[in-house]
Amino acid sequence: MFWNREMETIRPDELADLQLKRLKWSLAQAQKVGLYQRKLKEAGVSPDDIKTLDDVEKLPFTYKKELQAGYPFGLFAVPLKKIVRIHTTSGTTGKPTVVGYTRQDLENWSELIARNMTMIGLGEDDVFQNAVNYGLFTGGLGFHYGAEKIGMTVIPSATGNTRRQIEMIEDFGVTAIHCTPSYALHLAEVAESMGKTLDSLRIGIFGAEPWSESMRSELERRLGVKAYDSYGLSEMYGPGVAFECPERDGLHIWHDCYLVEIIDPETGERLAPGERGELVITPLVKEALPLIRYRTGDVTRLMDEECACGRGQKIARITGRSDDMLVIRGINVFPSQIEHVLRALPEVGEQFIVYIDRVKHLDEMTIEVEMSKAGFSGELRDLARMQKKISDALHNTLGLRTAVTLVEPGSLPRFEGKAKRVIDRRGAI
Amino acid sequence: MEDSYIVKQISIFSENRPGRLAAVAGALRDAGINIFAFSIAEANGFGVVRALVDRPEDAYRTLTDLGFRVSFTDVIGVKMRDEPGGLSDIASILGDAGINIEYAYAYSGKDAAVLILRVDQVEDAVRQILARGGELLKASLFR
Numbered sequence: 001m002f003w004n005r006e007m008e009t010i011r012p013d014e015l016a017d018l019q020l021k022r023l024k025w026s027l028a029q030a031q032k033v034g035l036y037q038r039k040l041k042e043a044g045v046s047p048d049d050i051k052t053l054d055d056v057e058k059l060p061f062t063y064k065k066e067l068q069a070g071y072p073f074g075l076f077a078v079p080l081k082k083i084v085r086i087h088t089t090s091g092t093t094g095k096p097t098v099v100g101y102t103r104q105d106l107e108n109w110s111e112l113i114a115r116n117m118t119m120i121g122l123g124e125d126d127v128f129q130n131a132v133n134y135g136l137f138t139g140g141l142g143f144h145y146g147a148e149k150i151g152m153t154v155i156p157s158a159t160g161n162t163r164r165q166i167e168m169i170e171d172f173g174v175t176a177i178h179c180t181p182s183y184a185l186h187l188a189e190v191a192e193s194m195g196k197t198l199d200s201l202r203i204g205i206f207g208a209e210p211w212s213e214s215m216r217s218e219l220e221r222r223l224g225v226k227a228y229d230s231y232g233l234s235e236m237y238g239p240g241v242a243f244e245c246p247e248r249d250g251l252h253i254w255h256d257c258y259l260v261e262i263i264d265p266e267t268g269e270r271l272a273p274g275e276r277g278e279l280v281i282t283p284l285v286k287e288a289l290p291l292i293r294y295r296t297g298d299v300t301r302l303m304d305e306e307c308a309c310g311r312g313q314k315i316a317r318i319t320g321r322s323d324d325m326l327v328i329r330g331i332n333v334f335p336s337q338i339e340h341v342l343r344a345l346p347e348v349g350e351q352f353i354v355y356i357d358r359v360k361h362l363d364e365m366t367i368e369v370e371m372s373k374a375g376f377s378g379e380l381r382d383l384a385r386m387q388k389k390i391s392d393a394l395h396n397t398l399g400l401r402t403a404v405t406l407v408e409p410g411s412l413p414r415f416e417g418k419a420k421r422v423i424d425r426r427g428a429i
Numbered sequence: 430m431e432d433s434y435i436v437k438q439i440s441i442f443s444e445n446r447p448g449r450l451a452a453v454a455g456a457l458r459d460a461g462i463n464i465f466a467f468s469i470a471e472a473n474g475f476g477v478v479r480a481l482v483d484r485p486e487d488a489y490r491t492l493t494d495l496g497f498r499v500s501f502t503d504v505i506g507v508k509m510r511d512e513p514g515g516l517s518d519i520a521s522i523l524g525d526a527g528i529n530i531e532y533a534y535a536y537s538g539k540d541a542a543v544l545i546l547r548v549d550q551v552e553d554a555v556r557q558i559l560a561r562g563g564e565l566l567k568a569s570l571f572r
Contacts, residue, residue, distance in 0.1 A: 371442060371498050378440030378500035380470045380477050387473070406475050408444050410496040 003118035003150065004111065007256050009310045015255055020053055022284035023259060027059075029290040032077040035066060036292060056259060056282060057270060061293045064097060067235065071095040077290050078102055088136045089234035090332045090398065099138075099234050100288035106145070108285050112240035112254050113146020117176075119245050119252075119309075120203060120228050124151030127172055127200075131165055131179040131187075132208070132330065134158045137399075138238025139208055139330070143178050146240065152176070159183070162190045169198050176203040178230075180330040181211035181219065185361040188222035201225050207232065207239055208330035210318050229317055233296055236283055242315055250303045250314035257285050260315065261293070262302050265322035273304040278322040279315065297323045326424060328356060328363045333398055335422040341397050342367075347375035347386045351412040358426040366403045367394070370412055431555040434565040435503050437485040438545070441478040442498040445471055453478055453492065460491040466545055468534035479534070481506070481545055485571055503551050506566030507558060508541040519544055519563065526557040 002008050010018070027047040030036040040046065043060040050056065067075055068091040075098075076083065084103050088096040101109070122128070128147045134140030134156060147154045155172060157165055159179075165187060168174065179187070184206055191198055201223055207230030216227045231251050232239035241258060242251035253260055258281050262271045265278040279296045299322055303314040326333045335354070342348045349370035357364050367390070375386060387404045394402045443449040450469070457464060457480075467480035482488045485501065492499045509515035516535075523530060523546075531547045543566060548554045558565060 373498065376440075376442050376498040376500055378477065378502045380472050383442070383475065383477070384472060406442070406444075408442065408449075408496070409498060411444065 001118050001121060001123070003115040007254075008115060008119075008252075008312075010256065010312070012312075015312065016053060018256055019259055019284060022256070023053065023056065023282065024050060026282065026284055026286070026290050027292070029077045029287065030292055033075055033290070035070060035075060036062075036290075039292070053259070056261070056293065059282075059292050061268065061280065061295050062291050063295050064091065064235075064297070067091075067097045068095050072098045073100070076100050076288055078288050083288055085141075087138045087141075087234055087238065089138070090334065090337060097235065099237075101237070102287040104285075105237065105287050108257065109142060109237040109240060110145040110149045112237070112257065113143055114149045115254065116230065116240055116243035117146060117150055117152070117205075119243065119311075120205075120226075121246065122147075122150065122152060122176055122203060126152045126175045126203075127155065128152040129155045129157050129165070129169060129172075129174045129177045131157050131159060131177055131183065137331070138232070138234045139178070142232070142238035142240060143205075162187060163194065166191050166194060166196055166198070169201060170196060173200040175200055176205065177201060177223075177225070178205040178207075180208050181206040181215055181227075182209065182329070182358070182361050182363065184219050184223060184227075185215070188219065189361065192222070198224060203228065205230050209327040210320065231298075231315070231318060233298075235289070235291060235294060235296075236281055237286070241281070245307065245309040245311060247308055250307070250316055252307070252309075252311045253313050253315050255312045258283055260302065260313065262300070265295075265299075271301075273302045276301040276316075276319070279318075297321050297325055324422075326356065326422065328365055328398075328400055331399055333400065337397060338367075338394065338422065341393050342369070342390070345390060345393060347372055348390065349373075349375070349409055351414070352421060353412055354422040356422070356424045356426055363426065364403065365400060366405060368405045368407050368412060370409045371406055431552040433568050434505055434555045434559075435551055436481065436506055436545075436566060436568050436571060438502045438504045438547075439480050439482060439485055439488050439492070440500050440502050441480070441492060443469075443476050443478050445474055445476050450478065452495075453480075453497070456491055456495055456497075457482065457488060460487060462488050462491070465538075466534060466536035466543070468532075470532065479532075481571075483571060502547060504545050504547050505551060505554060505558075507544045507546060508564040508566070509535070509544050511537060511542040515542060516544065519546075519558070522557055522561045522563060523548065523554060526553065528554050528557065 039060045045058045082102050083100040085101040087099045091097050130143050132139040204225035204227045219227045228244045230239050232241040242253040261280045262277040271277045279298045279300050280293050298318045299320045300315045349372040351370045353368045355366045390404045391402050463483040465481040470477045507519050529549045533546045535544045
């Protein structure tokens with residue numbers, strides 16, 4: 001089934017014309033932003049030099065840290081009165097990346113979600129439980145409006161209270177659910193312990209963290225769903241950038257809205273189709289936050305074989321990151337952010353180590369902190385207060401609950417070379 | 430006047446794992462410092478070792494040099510009769526005066542039992558105990 005058959009199955013020559021036209025429009029939009037004026041000037045390229053789609057290679061890359069440097073609204077190409085919504089995503093250090101949306105941006109975004117959901121056979125007869133974080137995280141509202149657009153019955157259940165989530169699936173006859181794959185596994189386990197079989201569920205949409213084919217079979221077996229992979233990032237609106245069709249062999253990237261390249265993350269050189277590298281996206285229809293050759297950090301490859309479903313370009317499922325970004329409970333976290341928070345606290349001594357574990361399918365972050373000289377008053381309750389202060393500061397910045405363990409000075413390992421302060425002990429899922 | 434009865438307890442941050450108390454006690458032994466009394470308070474993976482020693486300043490320096498986090502805490506030492514009712518006498522004085530005990534530990538000395546108290550109003554506590562005939566350890570016992 002198609003939501004927008006014309007765009008989804010557009011002929012290659014027509015697509016190329018459309019992409020070029022939209023690329024030129026996007027560059028004009030980007031020229032309204034100081035950062036891109038400077039970057040293009042430095043690269044010695046003008047928007048007029050872009051005459052074919054391959055000319056995109058002449059353009060400079062845009063990096064996440066540049067978006068952050070423009071905090072809060074420095075990268076917007078439209079005045080604030082034209083911005084109707086803001087989401088944020090984690091930055092590499094203290095400040096978040098701010099994403100603005102015009103009314104047209106929201107329309108474009110929900111159109112893409114509508115395509116994704118229609119593609120896997122969802123429609124107005126379905127009851128959809130959206131069990132991801134609502135609020136600043138794009139997964140909540142992004143799917144919400146796309147699902148409403150195609151007429152599904154939407155339950156904005158958000159996260160938490162797993163037993164209640166299970167009751168709702170049963171009582172409301174939920175047919176499709178969207179959540180992180182690790183939460184889905186937790187949900188399956190709790191449902192089993194409650195003796196619930198969740199018979200109405202038929203489709204699971206899982207995203208926001210990388211997951212394996214063996215995880216897919218496990219989720220399908222235990223939840224009784226067909227499981228689909230969803231890819232997106234806040235900088236490109238949010239989820240909906242690429243999505244699996246019923247063939248489930250790669251994710252269709254919405255070719256009329258995103259121009260994709262795969263590059264070698266070290267050299268920046270473009271790789272041939274089929275080669276694995278970093279995904280670089282130039283969005284073609286974004287009004288509020290245009291981007292030029294944005295470095296996603298996600299590692300994948302372009303698949304050039306044709307898909308039986310009749311749609312266009314596919315990317316393989318994401319296999320990892322080209323940088324040190326971690327995904328914890330579906331939230332993007334950079335080790336540098338954690339350092340930034342901890343270094344700002346006088347109670348924290350010179351060393352700390354962050355451990356990430358998976359406990360009952362859910363990610364847990366534990367931080368061991370050496371206490372500074374200033375930190376110790378001699379009173380036990382002050383130590384407890386300090387633990388809470390550190391944990392609250394991290395929660396404020398990362399949006400994640402963290403267990404803090406205070407340790408004696410000198411007890412943590414010292415590093416001679418590059419310090420490794422974040423230790424991910426989770427296996428692949 | 431009250432000051433002469435306010436005693437410096439040393440408080441040492443310690444992880445709750447085997448060998449930590451031995452490390453503290455060993456360091457004090459090597460420095461020839463005598464421990465009159467000590468207690469351990471524990472919370473969630475770590476604790477505070479509290480000790481009354483004969484040379485608090487030296488103990489502070491010795492342990493800090495070894496990398497321990499140490500601080501001084503004002504406490505008082507009250508002599509108790511080492512017989513039924515001893516603790517009750519002291520606790521009643523403080524209770525009647527509305528002084529709260531944050532924590533306490535005790536040791537039995539040569540001539541009397543001693544109760545070490547961390548209270549919320551230390552000078553008030555000294556006055557009340559002396560006024561009701563109680564006997565306190567003098568700060569001058571500790572150099």
